[in-house]
Amino acid sequence: MERVTPLASGSTSWGSNARPKPARAKKKARVQQTGSKRPDTSTKFPDQLIGPSPIVPIQVEGVYTKALLDSGAQVTLIYKDFYEKHLKHIPLQELKDLEIWGIGTEKLPYDGYLQVRLEIGSEVIGQSGGCDALAIVCPRPSGANRSSLIVGTNTDLVRRLLTPIVVEEGSTQGVHPMLRPVYQRMVEERKAPAEVGRLWRLGGTEKVLQAGEVASFRVSVKLNGSQPGPYVVLGTDVSHGSETGVEVIPEIISTKALKRTRGRVSVSVCNVTDSPVVLKARMPIGQVESATPLSTDLGGGVDKEIPDERFYPKDAPISPEWKKRLQCQVLKWKELFSKDEFDVGLAKSTEHRIRLQEDKPFRERSRRVPLGDLDDLREQLNELQRTNVIQESRSPYASPIVLVRKKNGSVRLCIDYRTLNRRTIPDQYATPRIEDALQCLSGAKWFSVLDLRSGYHQIPMHPEDKEKTAFICPLGFFEFNRMPQGLTGAPATFQRLMEKTVGDMNLIEVLVYLDDIIVFGKTLEEHEQRLEKVLKRLHEEGLKLSLEKCQFCLPSVTYLGHVVSAEGVSTDPRKLEAVASWPRPRNVTELRSFLGFCSYYRRFVGGFAKIAQPLNKLLQKETTEGGCKVSDRNPSAPGPRKAKESIQGEWTSQCEGAFVKLKENLTRAPVLAYADPHKPYELHVDASREGLGGVLYQEYDGLLRPVAYVSRSLAPSEKNYPTHKLEFLALKWAVVDKLKDYLYGAEFVIKTDNNPLTYILTTAKLDATGHRWLAALSGFRFSLKYRPGVNNRDADALSRRPYTTEWTQVTPDGVQALCQGTERRVKEELKRRP
Numbered sequence: 001m002e003r004v005t006p007l008a009s010g011s012t013s014w015g016s017n018a019r020p021k022p023a024r025a026k027k028k029a030r031v032q033q034t035g036s037k038r039p040d041t042s043t044k045f046p047d048q049l050i051g052p053s054p055i056v057p058i059q060v061e062g063v064y065t066k067a068l069l070d071s072g073a074q075v076t077l078i079y080k081d082f083y084e085k086h087l088k089h090i091p092l093q094e095l096k097d098l099e100i101w102g103i104g105t106e107k108l109p110y111d112g113y114l115q116v117r118l119e120i121g122s123e124v125i126g127q128s129g130g131c132d133a134l135a136i137v138c139p140r141p142s143g144a145n146r147s148s149l150i151v152g153t154n155t156d157l158v159r160r161l162l163t164p165i166v167v168e169e170g171s172t173q174g175v176h177p178m179l180r181p182v183y184q185r186m187v188e189e190r191k192a193p194a195e196v197g198r199l200w201r202l203g204g205t206e207k208v209l210q211a212g213e214v215a216s217f218r219v220s221v222k223l224n225g226s227q228p229g230p231y232v233v234l235g236t237d238v239s240h241g242s243e244t245g246v247e248v249i250p251e252i253i254s255t256k257a258l259k260r261t262r263g264r265v266s267v268s269v270c271n272v273t274d275s276p277v278v279l280k281a282r283m284p285i286g287q288v289e290s291a292t293p294l295s296t297d298l299g300g301g302v303d304k305e306i307p308d309e310r311f312y313p314k315d316a317p318i319s320p321e322w323k324k325r326l327q328c329q330v331l332k333w334k335e336l337f338s339k340d341e342f343d344v345g346l347a348k349s350t351e352h353r354i355r356l357q358e359d360k361p362f363r364e365r366s367r368r369v370p371l372g373d374l375d376d377l378r379e380q381l382n383e384l385q386r387t388n389v390i391q392e393s394r395s396p397y398a399s400p401i402v403l404v405r406k407k408n409g410s411v412r413l414c415i416d417y418r419t420l421n422r423r424t425i426p427d428q429y430a431t432p433r434i435e436d437a438l439q440c441l442s443g444a445k446w447f448s449v450l451d452l453r454s455g456y457h458q459i460p461m462h463p464e465d466k467e468k469t470a471f472i473c474p475l476g477f478f479e480f481n482r483m484p485q486g487l488t489g490a491p492a493t494f495q496r497l498m499e500k501t502v503g504d505m506n507l508i509e510v511l512v513y514l515d516d517i518i519v520f521g522k523t524l525e526e527h528e529q530r531l532e533k534v535l536k537r538l539h540e541e542g543l544k545l546s547l548e549k550c551q552f553c554l555p556s557v558t559y560l561g562h563v564v565s566a567e568g569v570s571t572d573p574r575k576l577e578a579v580a581s582w583p584r585p586r587n588v589t590e591l592r593s594f595l596g597f598c599s600y601y602r603r604f605v606g607g608f609a610k611i612a613q614p615l616n617k618l619l620q621k622e623t624t625e626g627g628c629k630v631s632d633r634n635p636s637a638p639g640p641r642k643a644k645e646s647i648q649g650e651w652t653s654q655c656e657g658a659f660v661k662l663k664e665n666l667t668r669a670p671v672l673a674y675a676d677p678h679k680p681y682e683l684h685v686d687a688s689r690e691g692l693g694g695v696l697y698q699e700y701d702g703l704l705r706p707v708a709y710v711s712r713s714l715a716p717s718e719k720n721y722p723t724h725k726l727e728f729l730a731l732k733w734a735v736v737d738k739l740k741d742y743l744y745g746a747e748f749v750i751k752t753d754n755n756p757l758t759y760i761l762t763t764a765k766l767d768a769t770g771h772r773w774l775a776a777l778s779g780f781r782f783s784l785k786y787r788p789g790v791n792n793r794d795a796d797a798l799s800r801r802p803y804t805t806e807w808t809q810v811t812p813d814g815v816q817a818l819c820q821g822t823e824r825r826v827k828e829e830l831k832r833r834p
Helices: 022-031 080-087 156-161 177-191 255-260 320-331 371-386 418-423 434-441 463-469 490-505 524-541 588-600 608-618 653-667 723-738 757-762 768-777 795-799 812-832
Strands: 055-060 063-069 076-079 112-120 129-138 149-151 195-201 207-209 214-223 231-235 246-248 251-254 264-271 277-279 284-291 390-392 399-405 411-415 446-451 471-473 476-480 510-513 516-521 551-554 556-559 562-565 568-571 623-625 628-630 681-687 691-700 703-713 747-752 781-786 808-810
Touching: 055 080, 055 149, 063 080, 076 080, 080 112, 080 129, 129 156, 195 231, 207 214, 207 264, 214 231, 214 284, 231 255, 246 284, 251 255, 251 264, 264 284, 320 524, 320 551, 371 390, 371 399, 371 411, 371 476, 434 510, 434 562, 446 524, 446 556, 463 476, 490 510, 490 524, 516 524, 516 556, 524 551, 551 556, 588 608, 588 653, 608 653, 608 691, 608 703, 681 723, 691 723, 703 723, 723 747, 723 768
Parallel strands: 063 149, 076 129, 399 471, 681 747, 747 781
Antiparallel strands: 055 063, 055 112, 076 149, 112 129, 195 214, 195 284, 207 277, 214 264, 231 251, 231 284, 246 264, 390 476, 399 411, 446 516, 446 551, 471 476, 510 516, 556 562, 562 568, 623 628, 681 691, 691 703, 781 808
16 A cells, blocks of 8 residues: 655655665665675575666766656656756756655655756666656765666656556557567566576776766677577676676677677767776676567557657756757658668659760679678668669669778678769769858857768659669669769759759758758848748658758757858867877878878968978978979979888988977967958068968957958978068968958058068069059958068967057058059050050
């Protein structure tokens, strides 16, 4: 009989089957007869005397721990020590006039309450589930050390489990949908033992897991000789898991994959205790269970549906009301989101065409596929045929396949279209420059990133061009109904489709770059409105998104290898993690790889060309003739350096310094501000014998923020220029060649440590180059500030100099009059020439 303590209005009670210290009570029931050792329930206790543990793995705001699911508790409790360690960033709300009672007369104190996100894995309730819950923070009762919280009936997680199960054994009819897989598995477990092997940790050293920490470990899967079936579950050893203090996060893997890796795989292990746990080398940490695919089809079948909970933007730093509002907004377009990797959309307005320079067919031979990969290839071909991505072919064309093994052990089917691409007339529709595209995000504070599911496969092939995509392999001859990857014109077709789909929203409310879409807005309301418009247009076109890769309503997101936020655009830290430990290049290929990576972020590094010059010289093969160096530009010089040619003997201290400085600059690159056309610009330029450099600034909150970096090396002829002409070149190059999109039509200030106009004023006769530079500058309106007598400094050092009163200024009218006057004289001179 349930015992309820009389309470005042507004108080809460526990029944007798749920008390403040249930873990201790149940633990005593299990270990009282054997002291500190775990009892052997198969011999000392009758069957069904002790049921399964109600303590389950759970995530609280993304932190792994253990919770007691208590159907007798009316409130959810989080113990104070767990709150102090993991949730202190969430402020507690004041709570009064609420009494919490356990068994007897024990009354629990508390500090307040908060709202948290709870997530329980599919291994507990049949499919992933989560909810927002109000939880009370209270001190941990003595002995309650097996869990960090108690989840009560005020949450959806426990209420769903209270659905009655009254069914005939072996049937799932009438079972709550979330419990059908669990119930069916219980029935199967009664028929045969599930354990078919053990997981043993690999490695020769101990590893300490901190409380709540999740780490990846290499393990060896040792089967016990029984036949496990096509799939197995790698998970926690239920008989010894509580002793080790860790749990293996369950995952399903095919027995074929185990054979390919010889039983060696990686698993994620979580410390579910509140103290560090030591994992010894070669210790057992989990078990292997046979996994039989089960059907929950009730008569007419159940279509796969994405649970509504997965549309909840739990990571968005917005109020619960806004989260619910955004979830409802996205759920209106639920059909837009793909249910699995082969559930792709079909564009309505675009078909991919392949136009060839010559119509003569070609046919390449099939390439050999390892016997161990044939089953994977067959499975993938069958799935592509089932979803109508490919079909059998009788084409006169034939390209070979290439199988690429992914990190997870599966294979990706790739087609070698090099011969076809050489004969294809290229599509000149260009993708936007990333730098230009990111500037459209100026002023935005909220971002959502959308990603298409297998974007290329959502574009149909033109019927006349399907035969050109044909590929041959040991298992047959096929051609694509949908646009495959690897075709030379595929990116252009895809970009054209995306820009057509979003229409007039592009670059104003949304930015599309191939299959990456970012919706942005200055306010939550504006962002919500734009997001709905984009989802509607994607749905009208017939495209589908991958929910797993979508992010909704965040103040900072990763897009096109950059981190964009309200503060501006910066390098992606994840892409730069390997930079600090990048090994010294040993040959030309490795050096080109490093410089190519650095060049992608060169706009974040002031004076990039100057810094990288010693490394770029290593790529230029030089020989000596009569004591003089002959450059590659000389026809008599040898050709380009070989890819694997060693550079270790030529690696100097200057090369090492440049290598280290580039890595340092990239790993601590400053955040660039978005260009605001309504704010004035300030350009700092500088020139030296090694290169040209410039930094464009705008003022934000009284501080100058960089908008763009520009730099380049000098051509051999430019190295002979006098100092003033070199400074004039830097000014003209930065304004006209690199930053025209920012500066044309705007009034701006140029600062330099030399007066480039001195070259004009003190030179009796300008050459044709100087006249062209002046003519090009005549269309810009700027003032010039310079400090006479200061030696050359690079643009980065110049930007940090605290000079404010020592600048000499030439007004915009003076600059423009001089430029236009010279331009007029040039034109008159040209008219007089025959």
